Every structure is written in structure tokens, then in C-alpha cells.
Amino acid sequence: MVPIKLKGRAISRGCAKGEVLLSRDPISFLGSIDPKTGVVVEENHALEGKSIQGKVLVFPHGKGSTVGSYVMYQLKKNGTAPAAIINLETEPIVAVGAIISEIPLVDMLERNPYEVLNNGDLVLVNGNGGYIELLKSETGKTEINKTENM
Numbered sequence: 334m335v336p337i338k339l340k341g342r343a344i345s346r347g348c349a350k351g352e353v354l355l356s357r358d359p360i361s362f363l364g365s366i367d368p369k370t371g372v373v374v375e376e377n378h379a380l381e382g383k384s385i386q387g388k389v390l391v392f393p394h395g396k397g398s399t400v401g402s403y404v405m406y407q408l409k410k411n412g413t414a415p416a417a418i419i420n421l422e423t424e425p426i427v428a429v430g431a432i433i434s435e436i437p438l439v440d441m442l443e444r445n446p447y448e449v450l451n452n453g454d455l456v457l458v459n460g461n462g463g464y465i466e467l468l469k470s471e472t473g474k475t476e477i478n479k480t481e482n483m
């Protein structure tokens with residue numbers, strides 16, 4: 334048996350683990366998130382009312398203003414930033430925000446993260462090696478046979 338480890342593209346260096354928080358909606362860090370609390374304030378957003386603080390935040394990509402990069406930095410300075418980020422495909426605003434804020438970020442995983450990860454899973458994001466690893470799963474499954482298709 335081997336751990337469930339998905340290779341991707343390293344966008345922002347560093348290594349962090351945390352509980353998964355999944356959003357199928359894109360995120361505009363300017364406007365969607367309160368930088369003081371880390372709570373999503375955008376009306377009708379999939380994560381409205383939820384805190385991203387300390388989470389491994391999974392979302393497809395960013396949206397909105399370039400000021401979002403700076404809001405990510407504010408979140409980090411306020412201690413309300415996510416521990417790490419996983420994107421389907423990162424765009425430049427979130428890439429810059431993660432890099433200047435030293436938030437590990439990996440995208441373009443070899444498997445669709447929405448098919449593999451669940452809210453509450455414990456995941457390691459390695460932005461140095463460009464991979465994620467499932468450490469504890471809500472389904473109880475964190476390892477697969479070498480030959481097994483997930």
C-alpha cells in the first residue's frame with residue numbers, strides 16, 4: 334500500500350497541513366473575504382459564513398480585483414490566512430498573493446481534487462515538491478495499492 338499522493342504544479346513554496354475546505358466557486362480575495370476574520374462574506378458564495386483560517390483551501394481559481402493579492406497578504410499578517418491552497422488552475426492574482434504571503438500553493442493535480450478530497454480531510458500541501466498528500470480521510474481511506482486506480 335502507498336499513501337494517496339497527487340502530483341501537481343508548484344506555484345508557491347513551503348509546506349503546510351490542515352483540514353480541507355472545498356469551494357466549487359472561484360474566490361475574489363477582495364470582497365469575498367473579511368481579512369480581519371478570514372470569514373467568507375460574499376453573498377451566496379459556496380463558503381458564505383465559513384472561515385478559511387488555517388484551512389487547506391481548495392477552489393478552482395481566483396476572480397476579481399488585482400488587489401486580491403494584497404488582501405491575501407493582509408490575511409497572513411492578521412493570522413487569518415489559509416494554511417495552504419489547492420487550485421484547479423491558479424491565475425496570476427492568487428499566485429502573487431500566495432507567494433508574497435508565503436502560503437504553499439499547488440495546482441493542476443493529476444487527479445481532480447473535487448473527486449478525491451472531502452471537507453475535513455487532513456491534507457499536506459508541499460509547494461516545494463509540487464504535490465499533496467492525504468494524511469487522514471473522512472472516508473477512512475488514505476492509502477491505495479500501487480496498481481489501484483483511485
Ligand SMILES: C/C(=C\C(=O)O)CCOP(=O)(O)O
Binds near residue numbers: 397398399400
Ligand atoms: C490599484 C487599484 C485600486 C486601489 O488602489 O485601491 C486598482 C485595482 O484595479 P482592479 O481592476 O480592481 O484590479
